[in-house]
Amino acid sequence: MIKRFIRRVFGLDAPGPQRVPQARHGVTRNAISPSALKVCDVLADRGYAAYVVGGAVRDILLGIAPKDFDVATDARPEQIKPLFRRALLIGRRFRLVHVMLGPETIEVSTFRAADSQSAEKDEHGRVLRDNVFGTVEEDARRRDFTVNALYYDCKSGELVDYHGGLADLKKRTLRIIGDPETRYREDPVRMLRAVRLGAKLGLSIDASTRAPIKRLAPLLEHVPPPRLFEEMLKLLLSGHANACLRQLRHEGLHKGMLPLLDVILDQPLGERFVTLALAQTDERVLADRSVSPAFLFAALLWHEVLAAWKAREKRGERRIAALEASMDDVLDAQSGKLAITRRLTATMREVWAMQPRFEERSGQRPHRLLELPRFRMAYDFMALRAASGEVPAELESWWRAFQSADAETREEMLLPDTGPQKKRRRRRRGKKPAGPTDPGAPPA
Numbered sequence: 001m002i003k004r005f006i007r008r009v010f011g012l013d014a015p016g017p018q019r020v021p022q023a024r025h026g027v028t029r030n031a032i033s034p035s036a037l038k039v040c041d042v043l044a045d046r047g048y049a050a051y052v053v054g055g056a057v058r059d060i061l062l063g064i065a066p067k068d069f070d071v072a073t074d075a076r077p078e079q080i081k082p083l084f085r086r087a088l089l090i091g092r093r094f095r096l097v098h099v100m101l102g103p104e105t106i107e108v109s110t111f112r113a114a115d116s117q118s119a120e121k122d123e124h125g126r127v128l129r130d131n132v133f134g135t136v137e138e139d140a141r142r143r144d145f146t147v148n149a150l151y152y153d154c155k156s157g158e159l160v161d162y163h164g165g166l167a168d169l170k171k172r173t174l175r176i177i178g179d180p181e182t183r184y185r186e187d188p189v190r191m192l193r194a195v196r197l198g199a200k201l202g203l204s205i206d207a208s209t210r211a212p213i214k215r216l217a218p219l220l221e222h223v224p225p226p227r228l229f230e231e232m233l234k235l236l237l238s239g240h241a242n243a244c245l246r247q248l249r250h251e252g253l254h255k256g257m258l259p260l261l262d263v264i265l266d267q268p269l270g271e272r273f274v275t276l277a278l279a280q281t282d283e284r285v286l287a288d289r290s291v292s293p294a295f296l297f298a299a300l301l302w303h304e305v306l307a308a309w310k311a312r313e314k315r316g317e318r319r320i321a322a323l324e325a326s327m328d329d330v331l332d333a334q335s336g337k338l339a340i341t342r343r344l345t346a347t348m349r350e351v352w353a354m355q356p357r358f359e360e361r362s363g364q365r366p367h368r369l370l371e372l373p374r375f376r377m378a379y380d381f382m383a384l385r386a387a388s389g390e391v392p393a394e395l396e397s398w399w400r401a402f403q404s405a406d407a408e409t410r411e412e413m414l415l416p417d418t419g420p421q422k423k424r425r426r427r428r429r430g431k432k433p434a435g436p437t438d439p440g441a442p443p444a
């Protein structure tokens with residue numbers, strides 16, 4: 001007893017795994033999805049080690065319903081696959097197995113070693129390939145945070161805690177495993193994960209885990225854009241987007257992803273607009289309602305489009321052409337960093353391009369706008385612009401009423417045709433096509 005006490009005080013205890021029995025940790029079999037249990041049981045029956053691991057175990061301990069379940073095992077992918085009727089090998093270099101049971105997909109991965117010495121790295125220390133199988137201890141060491149390295153043994157019900165994750169959870173602390181700087185250099189995305197998981201789980205980031213982030217933030221520039229996009233999306237759809245973005249900015253991490261965020265948040269209207277968009281998104285995510293990533297990115301970049309649009313109009317470009325060109329400018333500038341997928345940018349363009357059309361409230365135009373497939377999204381976007389004070393609230397209430405009105409009321413609501421004005425404008429344009437002195441109407 002005394003010996004053990006002395007060893008602990010002098011830090012002589014090897015940080016070996018703590019095996020915590022079922023009765024003392026609170027993760028019951030009931031909390032784990034039947035599919036994940038089935039996968040573990042099948043593997044265990046064949047004599048393999050199998051654990052539920054990662055975010056699911058952590059979330060259950062925090063009383064959060066897990067999004068998905070990951071299983072880690074010492075069986076190799078080619079040994080796992082034949083054990084299940086519907087299973088797919090995923091990935092080329094490091095293969096995982098996706099086991100499909102009913103509507104659920106369980107990701108099964110073979111223990112991996114971090115092997116920091118021999119792993120192939122770029123000149124900043126970023127690991128390019130880590131495809132070495134390893135022991136469960138090595139697998140625990142290569143995970144990012146202590147709270148993510150908790151292994152639930154389905155057979156014994158024990159929780160195996162390799163890096164003090166249970167104690168950190170109790171203290172509500174997010175702590176990286178190993179030397180923070182080395183771990184961030186190996187994979188700079190871990191800095192973003194720290195911010196996201198901290199906000200999502202309500203954990204505070206341990207001081208030494210947090211300390212190097214500001215300095216190492218520029219390393220994000222070397223991360224492949226699709227990976228950044230994936231992480232950014234997770235962050236925005238975490239239900240805590242507002243808190244995450246603010247924290248990102250605070251840590252200087254947004255520069256590699258949304259370099260425009262500084263500019264946007266420094267304009268009072270822009271800040272209000274982005275904050276409202278994120279608050280609305282968080283509310284929807286937390287209420288389990290669907291969220292459109294395209295809408296969200298369109299909102300994040302809107303004030304950048306607006307600024308470019310105004311500048312182009314000032315230079316004399318025609319209103320709609322200027323808007324189109326501004327959308328290109330903003331998306332081009334962003335695509336190098338974040339690689340927003342093409343499918344999203346197409347929708348973002350549609351939503352942006354429809355904005356000036358809300359101002360046209362006479363003749364057939366409102367009817368035509370209403371029929372466009374993206375009308376609803378574009379209207380929601382305009383409503384956000386109104387809520388942030390960018391366009392008059394009256395514009396939004398008009399469109400709200402117009403949508404639900406019957407045909408007769410709609411006719412009565414239409415504003416008088418601005419025909420003569422149009423003619424005048426046409427004549428002016430006719431004289432000086434895209435003339436540099438034509439200021440055009442200010443956007444919205």
Ligand code: ATP
Nearest residue numbers: 053054055056067070142143144148149187189190
């Ligand atoms: P959530 O699913 O809530 O976003 P998560 O922690 O489960 O959070 P996943 O991306 O599902 O995140 O990853 C599963 C597990 O894989 C993590 O819990 C962690 O142990 C490990 N992991 C994920 N990304 C990294 C990384 N960049 N570096 C080291 N380990 C990682």
Ligand code: MG
Nearest residue numbers: 054055056068
């Ligand atoms: Mg997960």
